[in-house]
Each structure stands twice: as C-alpha cells, then as structure tokens.
Amino acid sequence: MEEEKRTVRAVERALDVLLCFASGHEWGLTEIAGRIGLHKSTVHRLLATLEDKGFVARDAATEKYKLGLSVLELSANLSRSDDPSVVLLPEMERLRDRLSETVSLYVRDRNERVRIQAVQSTQAIRRVATVGARLPLSVGASSKVLLAFAEAGVRGVVMADAAWPAHLDREAFGKQLDDIVAAGYATSFEEREPGAAAVSAPIFNRSGKMVAALSVSGPSNRLTPDRMHEHAPAIIEAAHRMGTILG
Amino acid sequence: MEEEKRTVRAVERALDVLLCFASGHEWGLTEIAGRIGLHKSTVHRLLATLEDKGFVARDAATEKYKLGLSVLELSANLSRSDDPSVVLLPEMERLRDRLSETVSLYVRDRNERVRIQAVQSTQAIRRVATVGARLPLSVGASSKVLLAFAEAGVRGVVMADAAWPAHLDREAFGKQLDDIVAAGYATSFEEREPGAAAVSAPIFNRSGKMVAALSVSGPSNRLTPDRMHEHAPAIIEAAHRMGTILG
DNA sequence: TAACAGAGTTTCATGTAGTGAAACTAGCTT
C-alpha cells in the first residue's frame, strides 16, 4: 500500500530526534542515531539545527544533548486560561480529596491517549501519574471511555490502525464499548499494569461532545472491583460538573 | 561574510513555524506563511509534518493551528528533580514573602535570557512574569548580572553579535558591568519597560560558576532606587543560599 | 445565481540542498 506522503522527511526525522528526549534523560549523538536508525552525520546536522533554535542544548558537564529552553517557551503557552487542564484542576483536587486516590485527565490524540493533567493521591502507597504521558488506547479504563464515547467513526479508524494489537478481538471489544456507553463509565483491573486499577467517566462539553476522560486510579488491593463501582457515581457526578465548567 | 551552515533548512523552517506558537494564540496557514515569509504550500507541508508528530493540532472549531500535545510530553520532562527551577522554588517563595514583590529566575541562552521560573507578588499591583519568556540581554537588571558574571569571553561574543543594539556604547556598558561585579548585584529602573524596576543578583554553584540570575521586580513607584539598594542584601543572601542548594 | 475573494490543498517540473560513506580529530583505555 503506497501511502501518499505529504510530509517533509528531514523535519520528520528532526522531530523524532526531539521526541527521544520525551523519556527524560540525556543522550549522546551516537545513541540517538542508533535509536532511530539514522546515520551519525545526519543526526549531527539535525541536532545542530535543533540546538540553533534552542530546542536542544548540550549539558555543560556531560557534553550530552538535553532539551532546550525553547520547549519551555512553547509549553508556557500551552496552558492557556481556557485550557481544560487548568480550569478543571480545582474539581480534580476535590475529587482526589473525596476519594483519596490519584485523579487524572486524559484526551485522545490520534491512536493514543495523553494524560493532560493529574493530581496525586496523598496516601503513602499511590499511583504516580506524570502529566504528558502517552499511553495506548487499547487498554485501561480511560482508553475505553475515550473510544466508547467518541464521535462516530473514531472507533473504526483507531482499531483499523496498524498500531492496534492484532490479538484483540475487535468485535468483543466493540461490544464492551457499547456496554460502557450504557453504563456511563468504565473500569479496568490490572489491565495495563499489574497491581493497578482505575475507574473512568467521560466529560462532555455543553454541545454534548466528549472532550476528555476523567479517571481515578490506585493500587488494585484498594480499588477492588466492588469499590470501583461504589466510586462510580461520585466520578460521574464530578465529570458532569466539570462539563458544565467548560465553554 | 559566508557563514558556514551545518544546519538543515527544512528543519529550521519547521521550527520557525513551531515558534510562531510561542506567542500563545492560534494561527491560520496563510498567516504563518506571511509571518515567516514562506510559500503557502511549503508551510502546508511543514504543518502537516508537525501535525503528524503531534507538535501542532488543529482546533476543532476554528480549523486553525495550535500547539499539540507532544510539546506537553516534552515539557513534562523538562523539569527534572535536579532542575534549578524546581529545587529553588521554595527559596524564591520565601524571598517573595519577605519582600512582597515578584521574584524571577533567569538563565542565559545564547544572546538572550530566559525566565525559567517565577513567583508572583501577591500585591494588587504587581508585575506579572510568564515562565519561558525570552528577553534581550541588553537591558534589565538580570541581563546585566548574566553578562557581568559570565565566563570570560561571553561578554565579547554577545555584544559582538548582530542582534546587539548598535546604539549601545559597548565600552560604557562594559564599565557598568565591571561596577556590577564589584557591587555583587545590579539594578534597573524603567529600563526595559516604563513603570517597572528590578534588582538582580547572581547565583553561583559550588564550583563557582554562575548558573542563573535571581531577580526581584515590581512597579517603579514602589521599587525606587533607594528601596532597591535596601533590598539588595536580602537578595544577595537568598542567591547565596540557593547556590548552596545546587549540586 | 453568478461572480468574486480568501483560505486551504494538490500537482508537478526543476535544481537545490539533504544525504550517507568515508575520512578525520580528539579523548580514553589497554
């Protein structure tokens, strides 16, 4: 299948280089080249360009490459005042205080979900959720919410994608999504990572479009299936209230 | 002067497109093309590539382009635990509480300074400082600190750059920097923006290298020249304490 | 309802400019 490309290869590669730094630590040139399968000299030129524009910088001590301050400049403008991740924060904290578990907010971005906001449980044993993390759409309570309540056609597109796990029975999964629509919320128990469980409900804006999934997650010994269903009404109610906050 | 280029043009252009979004709001394709002087079709291809990698996204309602969530993913990893902007925050808040003015932290990035952290004054009339902002190195108290205490050679390079304002007498400016080194701090009074004033002191790490400039800023009627010099010892002391926190 | 305008998208011939092999440098280890 000859997919028509209307993108710029050099830029794609440069962005791949940049995304290497999503994992946090610093990289040497050769490490990066090996990781994305490009020649040293190519990566060198790309890094020089990224450095020139301030997107990467070299650590003074280690000589390795790390993220530059232009990223900070951009991210400062990412959270505008009308951004859900900002305006919903107080409500998320209320829910956290009520249930004493970590509360996260997810949106769908193509075939993945992204955690755009999180408030941590204050308990000693807790799930630690990092903002900005990208996770698969095939597992986890909020994945199922993001697919179940998505606009028509989204399910099909996402599940048809090459990235979708082949072993997953699409028909059974679709049935499960229909059940979630009926129930109004989804749960997951040790689905994505062992020892963790979550409940999730959709947030709709005033025009009835789902904009995010609100999720409560914690250790599976505390968030038992029973306990999760008990929590569900509170989460749905919070999600509803959040929806009314949005424009 | 034939500057040897070892950068990739297509990538440079793509990053310029991305940096358009540093100013916050959304842009149409043609707007961007006009702004950076590129052809519509070129910008279209670059935006398609950026969109594909999640660096920009299109607003569902307005159809315009805005920053994508990959930026969030990157910025989440910017503030690591050893990051000055994180570990110094408590000290900055203490200083803010003591002086009741906005406290900022600046680092030098090539020919500019970047505000990497800020805590706002709680007073009704206050300077509002946005994190990530890039400002010129030629004006402002912290600019002068960042140049005065920089490693040997930096002054010359920065002031020789094309971006340096031509009208500024380099010799007089250099003299001023020497005075600042002697005093240990710098002030500015309505220098960059009318009605604003600031005091700034350098933060040195354990090996004696300056890593940032700590700055206290506010309205010029409250931060009079006299008042600023009164504040200086407290700021220098805070900067010194911050230095010991760093590795 | 046709004509126009303005924004976004696609096509395609052209030659610039990005590519990767290889050579080179510099710093460490054996």
Place this chain on the structure above:
DNA sequence: AAGCTAGTTTCACTACATGAAACTCTGTTA
C-alpha cells in the same frame, strides 16, 4: 603505540524539498 569510542567535517550524488500554478471549498458581494 595501538585500539576504541564519540563527535565532527568533507564531498559526490541524486533524492527530495521547493514554489508556481492550478484547483477546491466556503463564505461574501452584487
């Protein structure tokens, strides 16, 4: 001194980015 690793620079080749122009939409004007 030889070997190794990581980063940097050079250069011939042609793949690929480029921009003019054509085209599609959608909304506006006459």
